Amino acid sequence: MTHPKIRPVEALPVEIDGRPVVYLRDPFGYASQSLLLPLPAFFIVSLFDGRHSVPDVEEAFARRFGEPLPSGAVADIVAQLDTHYYLEGERFATLERETRERFAASGTRPLAHVGTCYSGDQHRLRGELDGFFTHPSGPGLPRSRSGAGLRAIIAPHIDLRVGGPCYAWAYREVAERCDAELFVLLGTAHVPSSHPFIVTRKDFETPMGNVRTDGPFIDRLQHAYGGELFRDELLHRNEHSLEFQALFLQHVLGAARAFRIVPILVGSFHRLVAERRQPLEDPAIDSFVGALRRVLAEERRPVCLVAGVDFAHVGRKFGDAEGLDPDFLAWVDAEDRSLLSPLERGDAAGFFDAVAKDGDRRRICGLSPMYTLLAALGGSRGRLLRYDRSDDPQTQSAVSFASLAFD
Numbered sequence: 131m132t133h134p135k136i137r138p139v140e141a142l143p144v145e146i147d148g149r150p151v152v153y154l155r156d157p158f159g160y161a162s163q164s165l166l167l168p169l170p171a172f173f174i175v176s177l178f179d180g181r182h183s184v185p186d187v188e189e190a191f192a193r194r195f196g197e198p199l200p201s202g203a204v205a206d207i208v209a210q211l212d213t214h215y216y217l218e219g220e221r222f223a224t225l226e227r228e229t230r231e232r233f234a235a236s237g238t239r240p241l242a243h244v245g246t247c248y249s250g251d252q253h254r255l256r257g258e259l260d261g262f263f264t265h266p267s268g269p270g271l272p273r274s275r276s277g278a279g280l281r282a283i284i285a286p287h288i289d290l291r292v293g294g295p296c297y298a299w300a301y302r303e304v305a306e307r308c309d310a311e312l313f314v315l316l317g318t319a320h321v322p323s324s325h326p327f328i329v330t331r332k333d334f335e336t337p338m339g340n341v342r343t344d345g346p347f348i349d350r351l352q353h354a355y356g357g358e359l360f361r362d363e364l365l366h367r368n369e370h371s372l373e374f375q376a377l378f379l380q381h382v383l384g385a386a387r388a389f390r391i392v393p394i395l396v397g398s399f400h401r402l403v404a405e406r407r408q409p410l411e412d413p414a415i416d417s418f419v420g421a422l423r424r425v426l427a428e429e430r431r432p433v434c435l436v437a438g439v440d441f442a443h444v445g446r447k448f449g450d451a452e453g454l455d456p457d458f459l460a461w462v463d464a465e466d467r468s469l470l471s472p473l474e475r476g477d478a479a480g481f482f483d484a485v486a487k488d489g490d491r492r493r494i495c496g497l498s499p500m501y502t503l504l505a506a507l508g509g510s511r512g513r514l515l516r517y518d519r520s521d522d523p524q525t526q527s528a529v530s531f532a533s534l535a536f537d
Contacts, residue, residue: 134208135180135218142447144525157321159368160225161215174207233367238340239332242368247290252337259381262294269298272305279537280308281510282435282503286531287318287371292520293531297378299515300533305382310434311389312344313379316499317371317438319395327418328395329359330366334376341376344390354421357414365395371438396498403486408479409501419505437503439496441466445527448493453526465492466530473534474512478504510536
């Protein structure tokens with residue numbers, strides 16, 4: 131590679147043993163191994179834009195650090211990144227093609243985060259999930275079913291090991307107060323997409339058995355909408371925001387009754403935040419929400435909507451100058467609380483305005499699925515069940531999340 135070019139990946143500043151480094155990871159999931167780069171190495175990689183030649187990089191390094199690189203140092207970094215599929219080129223093109231072909235041929239959406247975020251042994255996994263309910267900050271195990279009337283929930287999508295008890299607050303409502311046979315799942319798409327809504331017909335694998343996807347409902351939704359829903363279907367392969375919802379649904383309902391899901395990833399609305407335009411002013415979003423509402427209105431089975439989302443992403447890991455400063459975190463909590471108010475009112479426009487007022491300063495990564503849920507519900511009021519925040523001293527960063535129920 132005479133002019134190496136790095137793929138779209140995440141570069142996160144972290145500190146290890148007091149030493150600043152940069153953590154590279156692939157949000158698309160092609161590269162199975164994350165990489166830690168010292169700052170000088172990251173400077174070199176930052177020049178892998180397809181325009182700088184290897185001699186250009188060597189010259190830029192010498193100017194920046196005042197000394198030449200050892201012979202072959204840049205070539206070694208290029209080889210390492212290419213080996214792990216972080217660079218564009220023949221190796222990555224082959225992997226991407228083979229991955230697409232395997233996913234297209236599979237009848238199911240395979241487990242992506244088993245063995246890291248949760249156990250692959252179903253008995254151990256059930257113990258892990260029950261432990262979130264009985265945790266000191268959890269709601270307790272579900273009691274016997276006490277009625278119906280639950281129309282939707284908002285649940286986290288943060289790593290289960292971090293936010294498990296908060297999930298449990300939402301899914302106890304599902305276990306006790308939900309008679310739905312169909313769950314429409316709306317999850318954050320964490321990587322860029324060419325279309326705001328991405329659907330898959332594939333069943334979701336879980337260690338407790340497959341969660342069936344409702345093909346006929348998806349067909350009706352596709353017909354009502356008329357737009358493209360499957361172009362970026364591969365994004366479902368590695369996305370955790372719906373995988374974790376499928377796990378909890380299978381855990382609390384799988385033994386009780388048959389149910390099906392409609393998995394929908396929702397892409398970024400941040401262009402509209404920058405333009406201060408309500409999402410329903412965008413024809414593609416308005417058309418999809420209208421189609422979803424029509425198909426839901428025609429559905430004879432009881433339906434529950436689920437948004438798998440998180441709230442604020444703040445701190446140095448996400449580009450803020452502030453770390454875990456108490457005043458800064460108090461501001462984050464206060465702003466999150468003000469954002470919960472339009473959610474509880476079922477006010478989609480007010481919710482979007484509350485995020486857009488400061489240009490999404492807190493990086494609400496569940497903005498688009500939550501707005502879509504509120505717009506589809508058309509005014510149902512919500513109840514806050516649990517709000518929480520996870521602070522990471524190592525990266526001086528924090529993520530907040532919550533569970534709500536809509537009747």
